[in-house]
Amino acid sequence: xxxxxxxxxxxxxxxxxxxxxxxxxxxxxxxxxxxxxxxxxxxxxxxxxxxxxxxxxxxxxxxxxxxxxxxxxxxxxxxxxxxxxxxxxxxxxxxxxxxxxxxxxxxxxxxxxxxxxxxxxxxxxxxxxxxxxxxxxxxxxxxxxxxxxxxxxxxxxxxxxxxxxxxxxxxxxxxxxxxxxxxxxxxxxxxxxxxxxxxxxxxxxxxxxxxxxxxxx
Amino acid sequence: xxxxxxxxxxxxxxxxxxxxxxxxxxxxxxxxxxxxxxxxxxxxxxxxxxxxxxxxxxxxxxxxxxxxxxxxxxxxxxxxxxxxxxxxxxxxxxxxxxxxxxxxxxxxxxxxxxxxxxxxxxxxxxxxxxxxxxxxxxxxxxxxxxxxxxxxxxxxxxxxxxxxxxxxxxxxxxxxxxxxxxxxxxxxxxxxxxxxxxxxxxxxxxxxxxxxxxxxx
DNA sequence: GCGAGACGGATTGTATGCCATACATATCGG
DNA sequence: CCGATATGTATGGCATACAATCCGTCTCGC
Numbered sequence: 001x002x003x004x005x006x007x008x009x010x011x012x013x014x015x016x017x018x019x020x021x022x023x024x025x026x027x028x029x030x031x032x033x034x035x036x037x038x039x040x041x042x043x044x045x046x047x048x049x050x051x052x053x054x055x056x057x058x059x060x061x062x063x064x065x066x067x068x069x070x071x072x073x074x075x076x077x078x079x080x081x082x083x084x085x086x087x088x089x090x091x092x093x094x095x096x097x098x099x100x101x102x103x104x105x106x107x108x109x110x111x112x113x114x115x116x117x118x119x120x121x122x123x124x125x126x127x128x129x130x131x132x133x134x135x136x137x138x139x140x141x142x143x144x145x146x147x148x149x150x151x152x153x154x155x156x157x158x159x160x161x162x163x164x165x166x167x168x169x170x171x172x173x174x175x176x177x178x179x180x181x182x183x184x185x186x187x188x189x190x191x192x193x194x195x196x197x198x199x200x201x202x203x204x205x206x207x208x209x210x211x212x213x214x215x216x217x
Numbered sequence: 218x219x220x221x222x223x224x225x226x227x228x229x230x231x232x233x234x235x236x237x238x239x240x241x242x243x244x245x246x247x248x249x250x251x252x253x254x255x256x257x258x259x260x261x262x263x264x265x266x267x268x269x270x271x272x273x274x275x276x277x278x279x280x281x282x283x284x285x286x287x288x289x290x291x292x293x294x295x296x297x298x299x300x301x302x303x304x305x306x307x308x309x310x311x312x313x314x315x316x317x318x319x320x321x322x323x324x325x326x327x328x329x330x331x332x333x334x335x336x337x338x339x340x341x342x343x344x345x346x347x348x349x350x351x352x353x354x355x356x357x358x359x360x361x362x363x364x365x366x367x368x369x370x371x372x373x374x375x376x377x378x379x380x381x382x383x384x385x386x387x388x389x390x391x392x393x394x395x396x397x398x399x400x401x402x403x404x405x406x407x408x409x410x411x412x413x414x415x416x417x418x419x420x421x422x423x424x425x426x427x428x429x430x431x432x433x434x
Numbered sequence: 435g436c437g438a439g440a441c442g443g444a445t446t447g448t449a450t451g452c453c454a455t456a457c458a459t460a461t462c463g464g
Numbered sequence: 465c466c467g468a469t470a471t472g473t474a475t476g477g478c479a480t481a482c483a484a485t486c487c488g489t490c491t492c493g494c
Contacts, residue, residue: 001439003308009283009475009476009477011271011477012479013474015366017311018472034444034445034446035225035445035446036444036445044477044478045477045478045479046478046479047264047267047476047477048476048478049265050264050268050446050447051268051271051465052271052380054228054268054269054272055271055272055274055275058271058272058275059275060368066226066373066446066485067445067447067484067485067486067489068445068446068485068486069445069446078362078364079365082362082363082365082366083352083362083365084361085312085314086307086363086366086369087309088364089306089307089310090303090306090307092286092306093302093303093306097302100342144278145295146299146302147296147299147301148296148299149299151277151371152303152373156365156369168375186468207331217482224457226446226447227447227448228447228448234439251473251474251475251478252474252475253473253474261449262448262449262450263449263450264447264448265448265449267475267476283458283475284455284456284457284474284475284476285457285475286474286475287475352458385451397442424438431479
């Protein structure tokens with residue numbers, strides 16, 4: 001009987017906290033990340049901070065300026081548009097595969113999640129919406145049977161989190177959004193992969209249309 | 218006038234050499250990567266090796282076993298299938314965007330690259346085929362205007378390099394392959410994004426059908 | 435007054451040594 | 465033959481040291 005690993009390695013904890021700080025907006029894009037300061041902030045050694053930063057660097061959340069150090073990567077309008085294009089394709093693929101492969105249990109779980117999401121939109125609790133949307137996608141990816149889509153989207157989405165939060169904070173698009181998600185669910189329930197693909201792609205494209213103009217006013 | 222940086226950081230050189238060794242098959246899947254051994258092999262410090270390994274870990278090329286260290290990640294049949302699904306979508310997207318957005322110069326460059334690729338296939342030089350295919354995709358991605366597709370595919374493709382090399386070593390599929398690529402080119406030249414999408418997706422799907430059976434005999 | 439160059443602080447890049455801990459294996463006693 | 469213990473190996477983590485580089489500032493000479 002294997003006992004639970006109590007403590008994750010320090011470097012991964014550091015990486016997670018840094019990732020949360022960046023995606024949560026506490027570190028602004030363009031801000032310098034000075035190793036020594038991070039050591040003081042988290043009370044760990046420089047080696048651990050550096051290894052964590054190499055991880056974030058590989059994820060694209062921070063970029064390295066030679067001999068100057070790391071700065072929180074700045075999202076250009078083109079990057080954001082590219083990310084939405086990729087998201088559209090991969091989420092559409094996942095939805096299509098879900099429609100073709102998911103078990104009835106997974107389908108029921110997805111439907112239940114959509115119901116909760118509708119309730120969350122009605123209540124207006126943004127944190128709850130974000131939480132349930134994450135759950136929704138976890139069910140979707142699990143049922144798609146594709147093991148690499150989640151990791152790609154997690155990485156790619158981390159870079160546009162601020163943008164999503166901003167766009168989500170205006171409730172104007174909420175009714176349309178939940179409607180699009182219900183359309184995805186309908187297609188999946190009909191076991192219609194092509195319709196599911198189109199519905200998911202449509203959802204992301206409309207989200208992009210709402211979010212991208214916020215980038216450069 | 219900025220002078221060329223003569224030396225990349227040691228850790229990136231280490232990461233590149235390790236990546237090349239893994240994708241080149243010199244490190245077999247499942248093989249342990251002992252930090253001290255790598256230090257001795259490359260004559261660098263353990264800190265540099267560790268930072269390089271964090272990078273490869275984020276890329277998924279190696280996986281960490283807690284308190285045991287890193288092993289070259291093993292590609293399951295499901296992983297390989299997932300990767301081909303993702304490749305299909307993203308290469309199809311890139312081709313579609315290229316058809317819609319590329320300049321005439323980029324289109325001419327792509328056509329020239331396809332011609333060289335045809336010659337390489339005719340000559341039977343596998344290394345040359347790989348080289349020109351890389352060039353072909355670089356032109357494709359540049360003309361697609363999407364900045365994140367290349368980085369995703371580079372990461373994802375690194376994991377199936379051995380598989381590609383094996384499948385490429387049998388010339389049986391070569392005529393079909395170059396034919397599919399010419400179909401992509403034709404659609405792009407006609408500025409027909411949807412046809413380009415379908416042609417690129419078809420190319421990857423057929424490559425997958427040829428490569429995946431080689432995984433588990 | 436003003437530009438060029440020297441200087442110094444700050445920061446990264448790299449190396450080294452050390453210790454604690456976890457795991458695997460060998461060894462030894464019964 | 466079996467189980468407990470000892471030992472070796474490797475990672476996980478830390479502190480320190482030092483070179484290279486960059487950047488801002490200050491001074492000196494004109």
